[in-house]
Amino acid sequence: MNDSSSTGGGAVRAPAARSRRRATGRTTLADVAALAGVSPITASRVVAGKTTVRPELAERVRAAVEHLGYRPDPSARALASAKSSHVVVLIPLLSNTLFTELLEAVQDVMWDAGYPIFVGITQYRPEREAALLDSYLSHRPAGLILTGFDRSESQRRLIESSRTPCVHVMELSDDPEVHCVGFSQVGAAQAVARHLLERGRRRIAFVGAQLDPRTLERAEGFRSVLQAAGCHDPRLEILDPRPSSAALGAEVFRRLMAAHPDLDAVFFCNDDLAHGGLLEALRLGVPVPGRVSVVGFNDLPGNAQMLPALSSLRTPRREVGDVAARMLLRLMRGEPVDMPAVDLGFELKVRASS
């Protein structure tokens, strides 16, 4: 009941007294200050959570805010302080559960901290990311979360000169100036390769799609281990530029089996590829893991239901999102950060397929 008076205030106050007035009808900080009997600056300080206000006054202001249903105007705030109160997150795409889980974790933390997030989809295209960065940076975001490090020198300078706190996710850097949260893509792929070698496999194929930087790092890790074991065959390294999908996994598995009947293991760089491969094995009557071991990557939901259940390298994407968001929050507040690079590791989930 009383609430209605706070929004319908347009008719009550400043009734077209001054002709040039542009009435938006919005409850402003001035309204709050007037009701609390303080100056707008003091009201501003209370609303912004500064502690330099006498408790008694602060209480009066809070009561006024409550009574009027006051909500600060983000635009006015951003204009006056030269800083917006939202966070920008740039990810390659939404069609990989990896990124949606990361995003949800970031959003959970940022929402609690009062920061809405802008999500930009780069589609793994550098020009698209550059355009997004350019556009979003003009909003002067409070913080920035970027996927990986694959960008041009001029973009790095753009970010640098904007002085926007920034955290990179999914990869690690040695540069102490760079803040990042992730795990070793190379190391993760090495763990999978070693696992297959330990299972006695020697003719091991690697299947990567999309060919983004992280996929190439995994290929590198895989290759290094196989070369050291003296069983690396470049013909078993399939790098397909098309986007990752079950259909592609099935297609590649079929081709591999036809060309290399002695194949005894396949490491798919993504679980959806592996699902396709596993189903194709079923279709072809190739026993898994009897004849061929199959391992996926990321360990997205659904692996346990596969036939056989799919072994996969579990990547900590929720944790990455969570830790990265908290780190960014510290940077945004100017608080010290323990370590610029946080390695969250990974875990090989061995199931029936290997």
Next chain:
Amino acid sequence: MNDSSSTGGGAVRAPAARSRRRATGRTTLADVAALAGVSPITASRVVAGKTTVRPELAERVRAAVEHLGYRPDPSARALASAKSSHVVVLIPLLSNTLFTELLEAVQDVMWDAGYPIFVGITQYRPEREAALLDSYLSHRPAGLILTGFDRSESQRRLIESSRTPCVHVMELSDDPEVHCVGFSQVGAAQAVARHLLERGRRRIAFVGAQLDPRTLERAEGFRSVLQAAGCHDPRLEILDPRPSSAALGAEVFRRLMAAHPDLDAVFFCNDDLAHGGLLEALRLGVPVPGRVSVVGFNDLPGNAQMLPALSSLRTPRREVGDVAARMLLRLMRGEPVDMPAVDLGFELKVRASS
């Protein structure tokens, strides 16, 4: 080379002449106007794309914008015009490909039109949606895209009173005041039920999870057709409140087969449930479609790879996103919209599983 002078301008112009000046170093519309030799208002009109400026002046302004690398400040713009230039999209979650595809389509259209989008995840929780709406509306977005109609009267009033152009997606309404783009959830489920009846199935189960409004509408459509055919058995209607997943689909399928050995078809309300069901059938040795037909919903990627390939009802989520975004753009520009409700239909993809 020349570009660097536009950003490094802080040292060049207004060198701490007036003491109170807060130097942001940003290139402003005033800089553009000065260089072009026009007033800021004229420059503003050119930048905003108004046609009421003499071509010659407009050209000078555009050249100045180009030369200085001027980018309008969104906050200042929003404050002065009482309108932001971004669009808010509220969806239940990111873990359903349905919504990520819809989102990508919306983003594609809005990006081209120059509107960044804010994405809010409601997690199917009304309180969460209410909080998001409250927060995002305070930014005075240029437009709003909402999933479905399931919200309280007070929220509807909040949206209404904000006068934000709004389009609803995934469901249809009769109300001519309401703008929406979607298809008939009831009709889609009826199509699946009829298809199974035509296949000679009589003991048909329905499996729905999450129990959001659209799932319940599908249950309703399914029920109506089976009742009309005289073969509705309430015990075969499984409505599970847990989130949809392959694991849940597998679990429910196993339970159903154990309790009702005479079952001859299952309609899963989501493809991930159906995938789990199909894999469980393989595991149990239940022939599909020999003994049991299986149909999914949405027709997300990967159905063709399943064993057997999964029949599913294809929903037009990309088209929904695309059409909804274009409709919203028209509303935002105050242009007339042909029809307030656009029904995009659906298509039953019959594959080997039914």
Next chain:
DNA sequence: CTGAAAGCGCTTACAG
């Protein structure tokens, strides 16, 4: 701890 003044960068209304 508190406040009067100025300013953030743009656009709205009003005159010409």
Next chain:
DNA sequence: CTGAAAGCGCTTACAG
């Protein structure tokens, strides 16, 4: 078609 003035709602310095 063009512009001088005022204002959007807040915060930053600067004084007390």
